[in-house]
Amino acid sequence: xxxxxxxxxxxxxxxxxxxxxxxxxxxxxxxxxxxxxxxxxxxxxxxxxxxxxxxxxxxxxxxxxxxxxxxxxxxxxxxxxxxxxxxxxxxxxxxxxxxxxxxxxxxxxxxxxxxxxxxxxxxxxxxxxxxxxxxxxxxxxxxxxxxxxxxxxxxxxxxxxxxxxxxxxxxxxxxxxxxxxxxxxxxxxxxxxxxxxxxxxxxxxxxxxxxxxxxxxxxxxxxxxxxxxxxxxxxxxxxxxxxxxxxxxxxxxxxxxxxxxxxxxxxxxxxxxxxxxxxxxxxxxxxxxxxxxxxxxxxxxxxxxxx
Amino acid sequence: xxxxxxxxxxxxxxxxxxxxxxxxxxxxxxxxxxxxxxxxxxxxxxxxxxxxxxxxxxxxxxxxxxxxxxxxxxxxxxxxxxxxxxxxxxxxxxxxxxxxxxxxxxxxxxxxxxxxxxxxxxxxxxxxxxxxxxxxxxxxxxxxxxxxxxxxxxxxxxxxxxxxxxxxxxxxxxxxxxxxxxxxxxxxxxxxxxxxxxxxxxxxxxxxxxxxxxxxxxxxxxxxxxxxxxxxxxxxxxxxxxxxxxxxxxxxxxxxxxxxxxxxxxxxxxxxxxxxxxxxxxxxxxxxxxxxxxxxxxxxxxxxxxxxxxxxxxxxxxxxxxxxxxxxxxxxxxxxxxxxxxxxxxxxxxxxxxxxxxxxxxxxxxxxxxxxxxxxxxxxxxxxxxxxxxxxxxxxxxxxxxxxxxxxxxxxxxxxxxxxxxxxxxxxxxxxxxxxxxxxxxxxxxxxxxxxxxxxxxxxxxxxxxxxxxxxxxxxxxxxxxxxxxxxxxxxxxxxxxxxxxxxxxxxxxxxxx
Numbered sequence: 051x052x053x054x055x056x057x058x059x060x061x062x063x064x065x066x067x068x069x070x071x072x073x074x075x076x077x078x079x080x081x082x083x084x085x086x087x088x089x090x091x092x093x094x095x096x097x098x099x100x101x102x103x104x105x106x107x108x109x110x111x112x113x114x115x116x117x118x119x120x121x122x123x124x125x126x127x128x129x130x131x132x133x134x135x136x137x138x139x140x141x142x143x144x145x146x147x148x149x150x151x152x153x154x155x156x157x158x159x160x161x162x163x164x165x166x167x168x169x170x171x172x173x174x175x176x177x178x179x180x181x182x183x184x185x186x187x188x189x190x191x192x193x194x195x196x197x198x199x200x201x202x203x204x205x206x207x208x209x210x211x212x213x214x215x216x217x218x219x220x221x222x223x224x225x226x227x228x229x230x231x232x233x234x235x236x237x238x239x240x241x242x243x244x245x246x247x248x249x250x251x252x253x254x255x256x257x258x259x260x261x262x263x264x265x266x267x268x269x270x271x272x273x274x275x276x277x278x279x280x281x282x283x284x285x286x287x288x289x290x291x292x293x294x295x296x297x298x299x300x301x302x303x304x305x306x307x308x309x310x311x312x313x314x315x316x317x318x319x320x321x322x323x324x325x326x327x328x329x330x331x332x333x334x335x336x337x338x339x340x341x342x343x344x345x346x347x348x349x350x351x352x353x354x355x356x357x
Numbered sequence: 358x359x360x361x362x363x364x365x366x367x368x369x370x371x372x373x374x375x376x377x378x379x380x381x382x383x384x385x386x387x388x389x390x391x392x393x394x395x396x397x398x399x400x401x402x403x404x405x406x407x408x409x410x411x412x413x414x415x416x417x418x419x420x421x422x423x424x425x426x427x428x429x430x431x432x433x434x435x436x437x438x439x440x441x442x443x444x445x446x447x448x449x450x451x452x453x454x455x456x457x458x459x460x461x462x463x464x465x466x467x468x469x470x471x472x473x474x475x476x477x478x479x480x481x482x483x484x485x486x487x488x489x490x491x492x493x494x495x496x497x498x499x500x501x502x503x504x505x506x507x508x509x510x511x512x513x514x515x516x517x518x519x520x521x522x523x524x525x526x527x528x529x530x531x532x533x534x535x536x537x538x539x540x541x542x543x544x545x546x547x548x549x550x551x552x553x554x555x556x557x558x559x560x561x562x563x564x565x566x567x568x569x570x571x572x573x574x575x576x577x578x579x580x581x582x583x584x585x586x587x588x589x590x591x592x593x594x595x596x597x598x599x600x601x602x603x604x605x606x607x608x609x610x611x612x613x614x615x616x617x618x619x620x621x622x623x624x625x626x627x628x629x630x631x632x633x634x635x636x637x638x639x640x641x642x643x644x645x646x647x648x649x650x651x652x653x654x655x656x657x658x659x660x661x662x663x664x665x666x667x668x669x670x671x672x673x674x675x676x677x678x679x680x681x682x683x684x685x686x687x688x689x690x691x692x693x694x695x696x697x698x699x700x701x702x703x704x705x706x707x708x709x710x711x712x713x714x715x716x717x718x719x720x721x722x723x724x725x726x727x728x729x730x731x732x733x734x735x736x737x738x739x740x741x742x743x744x745x746x747x748x749x750x751x752x753x754x755x756x757x758x759x760x761x762x763x764x765x766x767x768x769x770x771x772x773x774x775x776x777x778x779x780x781x782x783x784x785x786x787x788x789x790x791x792x793x794x795x796x797x798x799x800x801x802x803x804x805x806x807x808x809x810x811x812x813x814x815x816x817x818x819x820x821x822x823x824x825x826x827x828x829x830x831x832x833x834x835x836x837x838x839x840x841x842x843x844x845x846x847x848x849x850x851x852x853x854x855x856x857x858x859x860x861x862x863x864x865x866x867x868x869x870x871x
Contacts, residue, residue: 103426123434131432138429153360154434
């Protein structure tokens with residue numbers, strides 16, 4: 051499968067701050083690719099660099115087969131980009147805004163727009179600045195979906211919206227653009243879990259991992275070990291055991307390379323007097339929290355053990 | 358392109374109308390003005406209109422801000438030539454076309470033919486595009502938001518307007534020095550073009566800001582450092598077929614003209630007058646000699662260098678001044694004002710005067726005559742008329758004003774001569790050599806008409822015949838008097854090398870009259 055988005059050793063520095071550090075990433079065609087990480091992890095910078103809003107310091111990014119720095123109107127006409135920080139022409143009435151968009155996109159479909167206007171119940175005679183945040187986002191999303199983009203890039207689009215609106219918007223994106231590739235940056239992990247096919251984790255500008263959602267949830271487990279009697283945790287625990295903690299005879303950790311039999315053997319080998327071992331599947335949110343805690347415990351260092 | 362243009366027009370229609378209000382008022386005032394001097398409201402409007410244009414330009418450029426990375430348009434499929442074209446179309450349609458229409462109204466109201474004036478009016482719009490709207494577009498293209506633009510625009514345009522208005526007039530006995538303004542303007546206009554292209558094609562805001570900043574600093578440095586002698590050298594370099602000229606002392610030595618005589622003894626200075634002729638002789642051509650840069654070299658190696666007054670440079674009591682004077686008989690004189698303390702070191706020995714200057718040759722056009730109180734069309738100049746202003750206190754006897762108008766720049770080399778055929782007496786002036794004191798902004802640089810004027814001071818009774826009052830025109834001389842207008846313009850410039858050897862300076866000291 052071809053890749054509409056690809057980066058190689060992509061680095062972006064803002065003076066002394068390295069916002070992106072040698073990020074190599076490939077987004078498969080048709081994927082709903084979630085970019086997660088805490089605030090300041092570099093998600094927005096990565097999206098801006100991909101869309102040529104920022105120029106990379108080194109490395110390269112390729113979007114729809116073209117170097118991001120050489121991206122022109124031809125490529126941008128195939129992209130729908132929505133960001134929480136975007137400035138929109140608030141003076142425009144919704145109807146005029148949507149008709150103004152039409153002239154820029156050769157693949158614009160009026161019937162598609164009419165359906166979206168009906169679906170989102172957009173008030174065409176009201177200025178964008180007079181709309182609520184949710185309604186304004188719907189108007190902008192309608193403008194981005196009406197031309198059936200090949201690539202949809204969303205930067206924290208749903209933050210601050212109520213659950214119903216989020217659900218409606220996500221559903222409409224997935225239903226109306228089944229052939230599109232969606233790249234979404236968010237720190238709303240439970241929401242992403244419901245529809246993302248792939249996930250990538252950024253930590254302080256470094257890409258910790260990028261993989262299919264299924265394989266990710268498969269290899270992360272919250273492991274709880276019950277010992278015969280209290281014992282001191284050894285110092286040489288495997289690096290894939292994140293955030294190990296002990297409470298009397300119970301030892302808990304997150305294994306980011308869980309492999310049933312192998313993990314059991316490793317537990318038996320490292321800990322003495324093991325009475326019981328339970329491994330629970332983790333939600334994306336729990337995985338995110340574990341990774342964030344681990345990164346914090348290592349002084350903001352990388353979580354290389356989980357790649 | 359058109360849909361972006363229409364969107365901008367729809368968005369900014371009220372600002373467009375707001376810029377037309379002061380423009381209309383300015384055209385109305387200009388349409389009725391018959392004087393070189395402008396009224397205070399017109400002066401302020403000459404500043405307000407460009408400011409209003411700058412605001413409109415900032416708003417239209419900031420509809421798709423180039424330095425703002427959060428704006429929606431950045432990820433939309435705008436093609437940069439289309440976007441730039443729509444902005445150029447907007448500026449042309451709502452700034453330059455209305456300005457051209459206003460100019461056309463003013464010009465036709467003053468009796469100039471519309472189609473004949475059109476090349477000059479279009480040229481004026483091109484200049485305005487180069488020095489006002491172009492730089493404003495460039496500035497708006499590198500500013501993040503409109504408030505940033507306003508601060509930068511007020512500092513830059515306000516500073517430029519202030520410097521231009523108060524940099525001091527060029528005395529009419531020197532060749533007009535347009536290069537000092539034209540070169541910095543050219544630098545800024547060129548940089549603006551580069552910045553606009555860089556920003557619209559690649560959005561290199563940091564590089565564009567550097568280019569813009571360097572151009573402003575360069576323009577300011579040029580304006581500050583381009584002394585009259587430097588611009589004169591540039592004129593010579595740009596002048597086709599220029600040859601070198603030199604100075605020599607004529608034999609026999611003519612009598613010192615009255616204009617160079619010293620009225621009373623000056624304790625601090627000696628005034629010297631050296632008769633000079635130019636070699637090779639220019640053969641009847643009229644010319645002006647700029648202030649020279651000279652150095653007196655004594656036999657023992659002592660040196661004294663002259664100072665050329667320039668805007669911002671004030672000469673002191675220890676500075677030597679050198680200048681050329683032309684008397685009515687056509688004899689050129691090198692005048693020197695030497696501090697007596699410095700002069701003492703050269704007494705009793707021979708010196709050399711070394712230096713250089715620039716000779717500017719002037720070509721005269723056909724003289725046009727009109728009666729005092731009449732008007733005339735002057736070939737290659739424009740229209741001139743005379744009028745006698747009233748209420749010119751404290752000049753109670755009145756003044757005869759001669760004012761010329763043209764759609765092309767008028768040279769201050771234009772000669773104006775008042776002649777009474779009956780008495781044979783005549784009085785001479787140059788356009789632009791006299792003006793009333795004025796305060797506040799008085800630059801009419803947005804006017805499509807160039808105006809220059811001069812005054813003949815009238816005197817009643819015996820006042821005109823008193824010694825020293827020969828410049829006054831007796832009222833009775835106006836009867837039957839005629840006014841001659843002779844346009845003049847610079848044709849070329851040449852370097853004048855000054856090398857006068859073995860001179861006894863004391864022999865040229867002008868004694869005070871008793």
